[in-house]
Amino acid sequence: MKNCTLSGILLLFSLGLQAQTTVNRDPAIAQLVADVSADSLRSHVTNLVSFGTRHTMSSATPKRGLSAARQWTLGKFQHYAKQSGGRLTAQIDSWTLQPDGRRIDAVTQMGNVMATLKGTDPNDDRIFLVSGHIDSRVSDVMNRTADAPGANDDGSGTAAVIELCRVMSKVPFPATIIFVAVCGEEQGLLGANHLAQRAKDEKWNLEALLNNDIMGSNHSPDTHITDNTRVRVFSEGLPGYQTDSLAANIRQYGLENDGKSRQLARYTKEVGERYVDQLEVVMVYRNDRFLRGGDHTPFVTRGFPAVRITEMNENFAHQHQDLRTQDGVEYGDYVKFMDFDYLRKNTAMNLAVLANLAKAPSMPQNVTVEARSLTNSTSLFWQAPKAGNSANRKIKGYYVLMRETHWPFWQKKFYTEKVGLTLPYSKDNYFFAVQAVSEDGNESLPVVPRPGLR
C-alpha cells in the first residue's frame, strides 16, 4: 500500500515536470569553479576603468588610454604565467591599421592581449578560446578623449578572461586554452577579425570560442526586472559558410538547429548549469541581438563554432553613453552599476565549459547513422577520437544523445563503451549525436551522425 502511494506520487510528478537530471560533477572542475572570486573580478574591472578611456584611438600615455590598459592586462597574464610551470605564455599580438574610411580615421596601433595555456598532451592539438573586448566607447564612437569607463561593456568580459586565466593557469589541461582581451570591437570587430583570420590561416584546430560581452549587470530599468540567475548564450543555427551540398543535407534531414555553434550553445547550457548553482543558461536562437554585433561573428563566418554570452537584462543607459545625468537618469558604464556575484557566476560558467572541453577527449570520428533500410530502431556507429585515447589518457566510453525533433536540448543520454549502439527509437522521430567521454567523465562536443546510405 505504501509503495502504491509512493508510485502514485511519482506518477503525478512525472506528468507535470521534466525528468530528473543527475548532477555529476568532476571534483577537479568543481574546485576551480569555487575558486572564481567576485572580489577578484571587482578588482580587475576597477583597474580597467582606472585607465579613463580604453578607446581604440586613445593616445598612448603611461596611465590613461588603451595602450596602458593593454600593458596592465599583459602584466596580469605574465604574473599568472609564473605559477603555471611554463605552460602559460603571454603576448600582445599587434599590428598597425591605416585609416579605413569607417571607424578608424588615424594610423592606429592595434593589439590583442593573449595568454596561451598550452595543453599537456602533445597528441591533442585542440584549441579553446575565451574572449572579452578591452576597448570602450561613449555616445560618439569616434570620441577618443572623453572618459569611457566601460565597466560592463566590456570590462566584465575582459575581467572574466583575466580571472579565468588566474584560476585555470594553476592546473594542467590536455588541450590548449587561449585567454584573449580583443581590441577594436567598437570600431568594427577589428581585433576579432584579425584573430579569426589568423586561426584560419594557421589552421588552428579551434573547437570553440566563448565570447563574453556585457555580462556583469542584472537590471533592466524599462522592464523593472532585476535577475541575477539567468544569462543568455546566443548562437547561430547554421554555420556561416555552408556549401550547397551541405545545405541540401540540412534541408533533407532537418538539421537547421544543429550547426556547430548551436551544438556549442547546448553544451554550454548543460555543462554550465551542471557546475554553477543558481544560474540558468538561456539559449537564444540567433547569432546576436538587434542592432548589435559581437566578436564571435568573425569566427562564425569562418566556420568555427562560436557563441556570445551576455547578461539577461541589459541597461542601455549604461552602454555606449556619454557620462551625464539627464531627466534624472544617470548615464554611463560605471562600476557601481554592476553585480559582481552575477559576474562571478557567469565567469564560473565559462570556466566549467572550457575545463570540461579541454579535459575531454576530442570528438568521435566518422559518426554514422545506418540509413540503408526502413526500420523503427536506430543504429549508430563511429570511430574513436584522435586525441584523448592514448596510454596515459584513456577514453571511458561514449554518450549517445537523443532528443525529439522539436526539442531544444538533448533529452536522453545512453552510455556505451563500444563504438556503436542500436536503440529501439526511430531515427525518423529523433535527433541523435555522439560524444566521447574521458575517465573523469568529461564529454567532448557532440557529433551529429551522417546518414550511411551505402
Ligand SMILES: [Zn+2]
Ligand atoms: Zn561590447
